[in-house]
Amino acid sequence: MQIKHEIQVAGRNFGIEFGERGMLSDAAIFMNYGDTVVMVNANSSEKPRDGIDFFPLAVDYEEKMYAVGKIPGGFIKREGRPSEKAILSGRAIDRPLRPLFPKGYRNDVQVVCTVLSVENDNLPEILAINAAATALLLSSIPYTTPLAAVMIGYIDGEFIVNPTSKQREESALSLTVCATDERIMMIEAGAQEVDEDTMIKGIQFGFEACQPIITMQKELTEKYGKEKKVPVLYTLDAEIEKDVRAFAGEMVAEAMHIVDKAERSVKLDEVKAKVAEEFGEKYPEGKSDIAETLYLLQKETVRDMAILEHKRVDGRRFDEIRKLSSEVAVLPRTHGSGVFSRGSTQVMAVTTLGAIGDIQILDGVSEEESKRYIHHYNFPSYSVGETRPMRGPGRREIGHGALAEKAIEPLIPSEEDFPYTIRVVSEVLSSNGSTSQASVCASTLALLDAGVPLKRPAAGIAMGLFTTDDLVKEEVVTDIQGVEDFFGDMDFKVAGTTEGITAIQVDTKIAGLSPAVIEKSIRDAKTARLEILKVMEGAIKEARPEVSQYAPKIFTLNINPDKIRDVIGSGGKVINKIIAETGVKIDIDDTGKVFVGGSDIEMVKKAISIIEGIVKEVVPGEIYLGKVIKIMPFGAFVEILPNKEGLVHISKLDKKRVEKVEDIVDVGDEILVKVSEIDNQGRINLSRRDALIDMEKKEQAEKEQQ
Template sequence: MQIKKEIQVAGRNFGIEFGERGMLSDAAIFMNYGETVVMVNANASEKPRDGIDFFPLAVDYEEKMYAVGKIPGGFIKREGRPTEKAILSGRAIDRPLRPLFPKGYRNDVQVVCSVLSVENDNLPEILAINGAAFALLISSVPYTTPLAAVMVGLVDGEFILNPTSKEREESLLSLTVCATEDRVMMIEAGAKEIDEDTMIAAIDFGFKACQPIIEMQKEITAAYGKEKKVPVLYTLNQDLEQEVRAFAKDLIAEAMHMVDKDERSKKIDEVKTKVAEAFNEKYPEGKSDISETLYLLQKETVRDMAILEHKRIDGRAFDEIRPLAAEVAVLPRTHGSGIFSRGSTQVMAVTTLGAIGDIQILDGVSEEESKRYIHHYNFPSYSVGETRPMRGPGRREIGHGALAEKALEPLIPNEEEFPYTIRVVSEVLSSNGSTSQASVCASTLALLDAGVPLMRPAAGIAMGLFTTDDLSMEEIVTDIQGVEDFFGDMDFKVAGTSKGITAIQVDTKIAGLSPACIEKSIRDAKTARFEILEVMESAIVEPRPEVSKYAPKITTLQINPDKIRDVIGSGGKVINKIIAETGVKIDIDDTGKVFVGGPDIEMVKKAVAIIEGIVKEVVPGEIYLGKVIKIMPFGAFIEILPNKEGLCHISKLDMKRVEKVEDVVEIGDEILVKVTEIDQQGRINLSRRDALIEMEKKEKAAKEEE
């Protein structure tokens, strides 16, 4: 039986269908919002996966190009590796779901969200989060917590629920809020310098807007949900756990109270060695349980220190930032560079400026077709003192790069003000917590060093959280380091300027965040951000007045769109000749805007002059200095402007009668000619005689005046 249910969300139909499609999946549903349709399939393995110590949840977000009536680009003409947008959407679905599964559940779970139809007013990624929760709730997979997601915009001072395409263009805010009945699970925001009060109110607006969807989930699950399978949860060997705890608890506590990171790590390694010597022989198959017990002891110690002792592992106050440092121009030949350090977290960013033609072309289902500002993030193994094969960027690297890009994108000057394609690469040199926000800081330094006129400098900070198991007590800390991120309950990243917030990303390991936690985190992050910006200003206050001598010099000019074909020429003949002659790069858009760039400013000026000559209109009655390019018995053809030539008849070559054209001019001569006529076919008639007469008159008049 096909089940179909709908409610109204922001004035549009929000519905679910299931029952007769994808019958072999544990749950297969079609979610629709307006004319956007996402199919979600949820399945789990029958048994836990052996030999692992984590929950193997896989979320795949698949963009089908037919959803927007496109055929995929490239040679193969079919969907291949997910786009970065699809990877980010998959991460956004995974992050709020993962903490809500039963602890110790180690069955493989796969959620596949396939985008089948896209209406630009209704974003499929928001629909997919809701669809994933719906599918898991009605399946037999032991997932039981309703979860909803909405987008919040801000237009003319009013919050907009799930803004349309036009509203998103006008909005100062792009906020995704994912929530359960009583807590916020995930926040993802990009903003144009939104103040803290407005952001807090927007999150609350989004939380409340999630509730009707949650009620719908509860009703459908109660009526049509499958019976949940009893999960086989992994539990530690109780005897082993008790013995290891008794042996190692004080040793772990002593180690975790060491302020110095290196000394603490060394001490923990010593404890692990002692525990292994004491228990490996007695429990030969218990290595995994021993490791898990030691992890729990470390986690409990860090939490107890924060909640009961009101102390942080490195001795800092809860609102204290680690030592900061900033420097610019660290690389001699790059267009811009900077290094930002926060404690032992250190990121180097490098800016490269390119021509407008260097923009990134995007092939996906979203409205965005290209990117002019590109941010990439690299996290090599040496940044944490480890070894592993050097592969391409993973989902984490793509996510961190996108977050830094989102934080800085509102501050990038527009194409008219700064006609460059901009790429920033963040290289993590050393990682001990919140490298994504250090990337925001380092990238700001590199952009300013490159002469990019940012609206304002931006900085980022990560807030952390420690709670009790029942969530009754909590402590929020500023600038979490690696161990606090690893053992803590929240990674609350906030980036922005002195004016307001530009980006937020929140991950949590617990059943959500309270309103008080969200508000305090945002307000404390503002205080920290201002402190960081002050240190960054000690390295560079404003953009360099000029771009690097190694960066391309770009000039723009506007031509009549009807003249584009003249500049390009048949088969690109004209534009390629200009490029070959000057060594510049030329890009022309459909509006007639021309971008000319190259390393040599004189060659750029030369190319611009040639283009201006090509598009300049020939005016009858005006005198031009032309070049003889061809001689015929009846006259000479003279190029008076680039790619524009006319005929000077033999009878008009001189004041006197001319027997032979070569008696007056030769190929390559430059002579003055007057345009006497442009006929109906566009042919230009010239007269050297008329030009000589007119010049003679001007000379005579000048002498008389003198």
């Protein structure tokens, strides 16, 4: 039986259909918001996966180009690897769902979200979060918590639920809030320096906007949900856990109280070696349970220190930032570089400036077709002292790069003010927590060092959380290091300037965050951010007045759009000739704006001069210094401006009668000519005779004045 259900969300139809499509999936639904349609299929394995210590949830977000009426680019003409936007969307679905599954659940679960139809006013990535949660609720998979997501905009002091395409362009805020009926599970935000009070109110507004969708999910689950499978949950062997706790509990606690990370790691390795020696023979099949027990001992120690003793592993106060340092111009030949360190977390960022034509072209279902500011993030194995193969960026690298890009993008100058494509690469040199926010800081330094006139410098910080199992006691900490991120309950990243917030990303490992935790995290993050910005200011206060000598020098000029074809020429003949002659790079947009760039300023000026000559109008009656390019029996063709030539008839070559053209001029000669007329076919008629007469008259007039 096909089930259809529909509600109104922000004045638009929000509907779901299921029952007759994808019958072999545990759950298969079509969810629509307006004309945007997402299909979700949810399935799980019958048995837990052996030999793992994590929940194997896989969320795939599939963009189909037919959803927006496009044929994929490239030679193959079919969808290939996911776009970065699709990868980020998949992560955004995974993050709020994962903590809501039963603890110890080890069955493989796959949620496939396929974008089938896209209406620009209604974003498929927001719809997919709602659809994924709804499909899991209706399935037999042991997932039972309703979860909804909305986007919040902010225009003229008013919050807007799921803003339309036009409203998103005008909005100072792009805020995604994902919530249950009690708490907030995920926050993702990009903002135009929005103040803390507004952000806090916007998050609460988003929480309330989620509730009608949650009510719908509850009603559908009660009526049509499948009976849930009883999960087989992983539990530790009670005897192993008891023995390991008794043997290693005090040693682990002692190790975790060591402030220095390196010393702490050495001590923990010693404890692990002793435990292996003690129980290796007694429990030959219990290695994973022994490792899990040691993990729990470390986690409990860190959490008890924070909640019961009000202490942090490294001895800092809860609101204290680790030691900070900043430096710029660390690389001699790059366009801009900077290094930012916070404790043993260290990131180097490098800025490269390119021509406008170097923009990144995007092939996907989103409205965005290109990017002028590009941020890439690399997290090599050596940053954590490990060895592993060096491969391409994974979900984590793409996600962290996108977050740093989101934090800085609102501060990038316009194309009119700074006609460059800008790429920043963040290289994590050392990682001990919150490299994404260190990337924001290092990238700001590198951009300023490159001479990019940012609206204001940006910095970022990550807040952490420790709670009791009943979520009654909550302790927020500033600037989490790796061990606090690993054993804590929250990673609350906030980036911005002295004036406000530009980006937020929040992940949690528990059943959501309270309003009090969210508010304290945002306010404490501001205090920390201002402190970091002061340290960064010591390295570089504002953008360098000029770009690096190694960066291209780019100039712009505006031409009549009707003249674009003259500059380009047939088959690109004219523009390619200019490029070959000067070595510059030239980009022209449809409005007639021309960008000319190159490392040799003289060649750039020469190219501009040639272009100006091409687009300059030939004026009848004016005299030009032209070059003879061709001789015919009836006259000479003279180029008076780039790509503009006219005919000097043999009768107009001199004041006296001319028998042969060669008697007066040869190819390559430069002569003065006057434009006699431009006929109705655009042909230019020239006269050397008239030019000579005019010049004689001018000379005579000057003599008489003397």
